[in-house]
Amino acid sequence: MHSLIDDFTGNLFQDPVGPCISLYQPTHRSHPDNGQDPIRFGNLVKKAEASWKERYPDKDPAPLLANLRKLGEERNFWNHTLDGLAVLVSPDMFRVYRLQRAVPELVNVGDSFHIKPLLRMVQSADRYQVLAINRHSAKMFVGNRDALDPFEAGDDFPDTLEAVLGDDPLRQRPASWSRGAAATIAGVNDGQIERSKLVDADTEQFFRAVDRAVAEQFSRPARLPLMLAALPEHQAMFRKLSHNAYLLPQGIDTHPDAISLDELRERAWRVMEPKYLERLAGLVDMYHAARARWLANDDIAQVARSAVSARVSTLLVEADRQVNGRMDLQSGAVDFAAEGGIGEDLLDDIAEKVIANGGQVVVVPKGRMPSETGLAAIYRF
The missing domain is CATH 3.30.1330.30 (Ribosomal protein L30/S12)
Incomplete structure (x- = not known):
């Protein structure tokens, strides 16, 4: 699936080779509601064909329409939709985006893409990200007031402790043990090694790796507020070492696996809503001051x-x-x-x-x- 954020950042939609077809429709996440989605998509494709023939009678839409019809037949795709769908097609581009917001059905055939519905997804002031983390794993989510969904991280994202530290047999030892005078592990003195210190050192190393990856792969490209969902003790440790400028001071103090995704979204929005309203009010005030x-x-x-x-x-x-x-x-x-x-x-x-x-x-x-x-x-x- 294509990344909407990456495509906007790369100015992919600027000066396209036309004609361009833009299709939007609401979709459904589960059966049986999603059964009608591919049928409605097929009807949009027919409308696009009719609009093309009206506006560009001397140009052949067949290659573009063939790609659209192929998408309409992919059963696995339609079984994994979200709340909305955007499909942008031109002679040299084919982009498909699953959307977290429902969008009205729309067909636009013109010299450029119709991207304002996508602008709302990318530029809306209510978007945010959530990092859900514990000692053993980390997950990223992206959301708005209406939805919160897992963010597909790349293979290089350190989503588990093992991905950062590897399989160290010393970490499987009992809580207290002795290796003799020559033992030296990560600054721990010879003799007795306290398991809790080793666990804390592991956790800190894991959190540092996650903090770097989140900043590089998510926060800097998207420039969205980041909320931390973690137990209070993990909140304190992560915030002490984090260098992410987008990390909000307010977090969600719970083990992220202990609540449902919908409850996580509700709690995240309770943190985000005052900031959203504050930002909108600030922009409006800036406009009035500039107009004066x-x-x-x-x-x-x-x-x-x-x-x-x-x-x-x-x-x-x-x-x-x-x-x-x-x-x-x-x-x-x-x-x-x-x-x-x-x-x-x-x-x-x-x-x-x-x-x-x-x-x-x-x-x-x-x-x-x-x-x-x-x-x-x-x-x-």
């Missing part, structure tokens, strides 16, 4: 030009809002589509430009947006 200095705007046409010229540092985009039209990607000039007319999503195109020019995009619920146009931009200059 003529460094913010909510006019779509003006923001589009500013996005192209790299003026936009932060763009707030209203969730589930779409404004159809066309945008010149060189000048930023926009033409709004007539009501009900066909066109690209201008908010989508503007957001892509902001990201490409190093700005941040945050998808915001309608009730917390500081404007009514669908976007609000804070300028660098």
Whole structure:
């Protein structure tokens, strides 16, 4: 399965070779609800074919449609879906993303991908990560207010104590034993070796390895808040040695295997929700303060030009809002589509430009947006 975070970080969706097909649909995690998901997907593929023939009558969609139909027939894939699905296809790209949020059914065929639903997954202010750890194992989860799911770590992630320390026969000794005058293990004096000290040394070495891996593989690429789920004594030890700047001071004080995944999500969201609301309020305050200095705007046409010229540092985009039209990607000039007319999503195109020019995009619920146009931009200059 493709990594949405890696693809956004690598600007994979910038300047694609078109035409591009974007398909979105809600999916289900379990039987019997998921039985209808591949059927609905097949109907979306038919709609994509019809839209393609209308917009690009001189181009052949057969290779792209063949890949989509093949996906629709993969039974194992449809038995392991989450809450939503996004499939992006172009002449030189095929991407499939399982989503933690349900998305409305949508078919878009155009010169670029429709990625705003994905922006909400990647740029939404309510996303977080959880590290569940004990003396013997570590697991990573990614979540939002609605869902929490295991994060597939690479083979080089130190998910067990044995993966870090290997199989050391000395660690299988009784709690207290003597090896004689020559015995020296990790700074322990000759003679009696206390088992508890050896266990603590092992745990510290394991925690250090996990801390480095989490920072390198998860926190720095995603830049998401990280919560620690562990027993209080393990919380103290891990925090003392951790160098992860994204680790939150509040954690979940329990053995992670002692609670269900749903309870873990509930407890994580209780920690995250105040920070989420605080961040949204801070962004809105920044927008109003910048607007008072003529460094913010909510006019779509003006923001589009500013996005192209790299003026936009932060763009707030209203969730589930779409404004159809066309945008010149060189000048930023926009033409709004007539009501009900066909066109690209201008908010989508503007957001892509902001990201490409190093700005941040945050998808915001309608009730917390500081404007009514669908976007609000804070300028660098």
